Amino acid sequence: MIRRVLSHTFFYIILLAMAAFYLLPIYLMLLTSVKPFNQVDLKTMWALPINGLHIENFIAGYKQLAPNINNSLMMVIPEALLSSLLGSLNGYLLAKWKFRGSNLVFTLILFGMFIPYQSILIPLVKFMQAIKLYGDIPGLILVHIIYGIPITTLIFRNYYAGIETEILEAGKIDGAGLMGLYRYIMLPLSAPSFAVVIIWQFTQAWNEFLFAVILTNQSHWPVTVALNNLAGSQLVQWNVLMAATLLAALPTLLVYLFLGRYFLRGLMAGALKG
Amino acid sequence: MFRKFTLRVPVLCLALVLIIVGAVCVVVLEKTQLIIAGKNITSIAILLCGLVFYAGIVLIISMFENETMLSIALLLPSMVAVAIFVYGFIGWSIRVSLTQWKGLNPNYAWAGLKQYYLLFNNNPRFVIDVRNTGMFTVGFILGCLIIGLGLAILLDQKLKGEALFRGIFLFPMSISFIASGVVWGWLMNPATGNRITGLNLIFQKLGLDSLISLWHSTPQPWGMAFTVLPAVWQLSGFTMALYMGGMRSISDDLREAARVDGASEFQIYQYIILPLLQPVTLSAVIILAHMSLKIFDLIVALGNKAISLDVPGIYMWTTTFDGTNYAQGAAIGVLMLISVAVLVIPYLINNMRTETQL
Numbered sequence: 001m002i003r004r005v006l007s008h009t010f011f012y013i014i015l016l017a018m019a020a021f022y023l024l025p026i027y028l029m030l031l032t033s034v035k036p037f038n039q040v041d042l043k044t045m046w047a048l049p050i051n052g053l054h055i056e057n058f059i060a061g062y063k064q065l066a067p068n069i070n071n072s073l074m075m076v077i078p079e080a081l082l083s084s085l086l087g088s089l090n091g092y093l094l095a096k097w098k099f100r101g102s103n104l105v106f107t108l109i110l111f112g113m114f115i116p117y118q119s120i121l122i123p124l125v126k127f128m129q130a131i132k133l134y135g136d137i138p139g140l141i142l143v144h145i146i147y148g149i150p151i152t153t154l155i156f157r158n159y160y161a162g163i164e165t166e167i168l169e170a171g172k173i174d175g176a177g178l179m180g181l182y183r184y185i186m187l188p189l190s191a192p193s194f195a196v197v198i199i200w201q202f203t204q205a206w207n208e209f210l211f212a213v214i215l216t217n218q219s220h221w222p223v224t225v226a227l228n229n230l231a232g233s234q235l236v237q238w239n240v241l242m243a244a245t246l247l248a249a250l251p252t253l254l255v256y257l258f259l260g261r262y263f264l265r266g267l268m269a270g271a272l273k274g
Numbered sequence: 275m276f277r278k279f280t281l282r283v284p285v286l287c288l289a290l291v292l293i294i295v296g297a298v299c300v301v302v303l304e305k306t307q308l309i310i311a312g313k314n315i316t317s318i319a320i321l322l323c324g325l326v327f328y329a330g331i332v333l334i335i336s337m338f339e340n341e342t343m344l345s346i347a348l349l350l351p352s353m354v355a356v357a358i359f360v361y362g363f364i365g366w367s368i369r370v371s372l373t374q375w376k377g378l379n380p381n382y383a384w385a386g387l388k389q390y391y392l393l394f395n396n397n398p399r400f401v402i403d404v405r406n407t408g409m410f411t412v413g414f415i416l417g418c419l420i421i422g423l424g425l426a427i428l429l430d431q432k433l434k435g436e437a438l439f440r441g442i443f444l445f446p447m448s449i450s451f452i453a454s455g456v457v458w459g460w461l462m463n464p465a466t467g468n469r470i471t472g473l474n475l476i477f478q479k480l481g482l483d484s485l486i487s488l489w490h491s492t493p494q495p496w497g498m499a500f501t502v503l504p505a506v507w508q509l510s511g512f513t514m515a516l517y518m519g520g521m522r523s524i525s526d527d528l529r530e531a532a533r534v535d536g537a538s539e540f541q542i543y544q545y546i547i548l549p550l551l552q553p554v555t556l557s558a559v560i561i562l563a564h565m566s567l568k569i570f571d572l573i574v575a576l577g578n579k580a581i582s583l584d585v586p587g588i589y590m591w592t593t594t595f596d597g598t599n600y601a602q603g604a605a606i607g608v609l610m611l612i613s614v615a616v617l618v619i620p621y622l623i624n625n626m627r628t629e630t631q632l
Contacts, residue, residue: 011428018425019442022507025457042463042471046479090352097345105353107626112360114618116568118590119611120363122370122604126380127363131317138315146359149352178341178348207450209571210587214595224452228575231456241456249453256448260441263448267512268519 033057033243040239054239061244064236067219068226069247072206075137075144075222080201083145084194087152091193092182094153095160096168106157113150117210128215135217143215144205151204152197155266159193160186192262199259200266203252223248278339289333296327325351364611370604377598389605400606403586406498410585411566413502414509418562419555421506422513427543429514430521440518443511451508455575458504462489462576494582501576501583505569513558520554521547560621567613586610 032040034053062069094106117124124143125134133139163186171181212222221229227248230236236244256263300323308316328351335347374385393400425443429436446454463472466486470478477485490500524547532542570587577583579592586606594603 008431008433011431011433015425015428015433015439018421019439022442022446022511025446025454025461025507028461029457042465042469043475045471045475086352090349093345093349097341099342099345102345103626103629105349107622108361109352109356110622111618112356114564114614114622115360115364116587116607116610116614118568118570118587118603119367119607120360121367121590121607122594122600123363123366124359132314133317136313138313138318142318142321143359146355149356153352177336177339178344179336203448207452209450209452209574210591214591224450224571227456228452228571231459231575232578238460245453245456249449252448252450253445256445260444264444264515267447267515 029242029246032239033061033246035239037237037239040237057239057243058247060240061247064230064240065223065226065244065247068221068223071137071216071220072222072224072251075140076202076205079141079144079148079205080198082141083148083152083201084197086145086149087156087197088187088190088194089182090149090153091156091158091160092186095157096165096181096186097178106153109153110150112147113154117147121210121214125214134215136220137216140211140215140220140222143211144201144208147211148201148204151266152201155197155200156190156193159190159196163189195259195262196265199255199262203255203263203266206252280337280339282337285333285337289330292326292330292333294330296323296325296330299323300327364608367604367607367611370600371608373601375600375604376602380600385601389601390609392602393605393609399581399584399589400586402494402581403584403589405495406583406585407567407569409495409498410502410505410569411563413499414505414566414569415559415562417502417506418510418513419558421510422558423517423551425510425514426517426521429518440514443514445511446508447512449508451570451572452575454504454508455572458507459576462500462503464488464491490576490583497582501573504576505566505572509562509565513562516554516558517551520551524550560617563617564614567617568610 028045031046031048034055034057035049036051036054039047039049090109094102128134128139128143133142167185168181171185176184206222207224208222209224209228213225213228216222216225227245230244231241300320303316303320303323306316307314308319332344332347336344338344369382371389372385372387373382374388375381375383425439429440433439461472463474464487465471466474470486473489474486477483487500488497490497492500528546529542532546537545568587569585570591573583573585573588579588586609590603590606590610593599593606597603
């Protein structure tokens with residue numbers, strides 16, 4: 001019994017220490033972002049703010065990033081919705097209507113998820129310029145949807161593979177065809193999977209940097225590019241920068257806080273069968 | 275193949291309408307520009323009209339009652355998109371890497387393997403890149419595996435507050451590498467003396483002066499090892515989640531049986547759980563390694579493109595888009611692809627084989 005108490009105390013000490021390590025950067029962000037500029041000093045970096053909290057840093061940070069947050073939202077929302085629809089259709093077909101070579105097709109699609117995008121960047125830029133979608137948000141949406149096909153297809157396919165084929169057989173006897181079965185049986189069952197994919201694509205596109213920095217021009221920068229630029233400029237006060245960083249991370253943090261369960265499932269799907 | 279064909283007049287009519295409308299719109303849009311709210315979306319509109327046209331064709335195919343054909347027809351748009359944007363573009367990149375294209379105007383004059391030769395011979399920057407990537411990959415994978423497994427075992431002890439701890443360890447995953455790089459860049463401030471700050475300041479206050487470090491400004495090759503810290507901060511929770519999933523699939527009966535046989539808790543992990551977790555470790559290594567081979571944004575935010583912290587992803591970017599040396603940029607991209615492919619293709623093939631057996 002005593003051994004058990006001792007070992008549990010020991011475990012808790014390690015867990016608390018690790019939790020401190022994970023929370024430290026967020027703590028610093030929060031702390032700095034509510035200090036007035038005259039208290040943002042290297043030496044008192046870890047001291048608590050004196051004379052109350054300064055929320056105006058968030059207003060200043062928001063002013064810096066507002067157009068970019070708007071750009072990100074305009075990109076991420078249609079992107080997440082459309083790519084989940086596409087992934088759902090692909091996943092259904094590849095899980096329940098296998099044809100000769102469908103596993104090969106699936107594997108070939110899946111490979112697209114792992115490639116370093118630097119290996120397709122030059123053709124992509126030239127192609128987007130040729131079809132006049134370079135520099136703006138619609139082009140970025142298209143690119144995210146296309147390179148999102150592998151992961152969205154994977155998540156839906158794994159989900160649909162877990163649904164009993166007997167349900168489909170019953171529907172077939174009632175005279176439903178391939179699309180009828182999808183519309184009346186599969187889609188109504190897909191809500192959890194849609195949640196996983198929409199959340200996953202939302203987070204991915206929100207946090208993505210490479211496509212964003214290469215494919216958009218300055219007035220259409222999403223928030224990651226703008227934040228990186230802000231951090232490199234040296235002209236911005238630290239407290240405002242930290243507030244801005246927090247704002248830029250807020251949407252995905254909120255999604256994680258409230259919908260973490262679905263977020264985790266998307267994460268695990270990325271490891272194929274884990 | 276066409277044994278059955280059921281003519282359904284309303285479906286046929288709808289199909290014909292879609293085909294005609296789609297085709298007409300494509301032809302019209304080809305000749306004009308569609309600009310909505312200041313955005314030129316002609317190409318997207320053409321794509322959508324093409325899809326309308328294709329929907330008509332799919333409707334006609336659906337009347338053949340050949341489900342395999344319909345399934346392939348419905349998959350085709352995605353297959354074509356991936357074929358062009360992944361495989362077509364990879365082929366195009368390889369082609370560019372075999373040219374001497376330098377400058378903004380495409381120049382497809384054949385240069386053979388010259389670009390690769392230039393990277394591997396007398397290119398000090400590429401040497402740094404390879405060394406940095408190796409350093410980062412080893413540190414990142416080891417860090418994530420050790421911390422991830424450790425945390426998973428701790429949370430496996432059925433302690434109170436498990437859900438809370440799990441949530442804390444996982445949340446950095448939801449933050450972008452850019453945001454993480456900005457904050458960690460501040461935490462790992464290398465300033466010393468009376469400008470000491472960040473983690474170093476905490477160490478000084480705690481009297482742990484020996485831990486004070488120059489972080490990622492440490493002379494290479496060891497400076498790169500510190501860039502692993504934010505990456506591990508972000509992805510060790512993910513590794514932990516993978517291990518927890520693996521542990522949950524090990525039945526409690528197995529542990530109970532071992533306990534009955536007199537095994538200590540430590541021995542249960544040593545002889546039963548860890549060996550059963552090997553496939554999870556393999557998955558984790560492949561996922562983490564492919565991430566670290568293409569690491570880019572974190573280093574951009576942390577190192578601000580400093581040469582000492584250069585990685586191939588950044589080299590490709592600056593060479594291509596700042597230096598307009600397209601051929602060399604393409605060669606770097608292709609080399610990155612090869613390094614990832616060597617790792618991922620066997621994994622994918624293995625995955626496909628086990629799927630087929632099911």
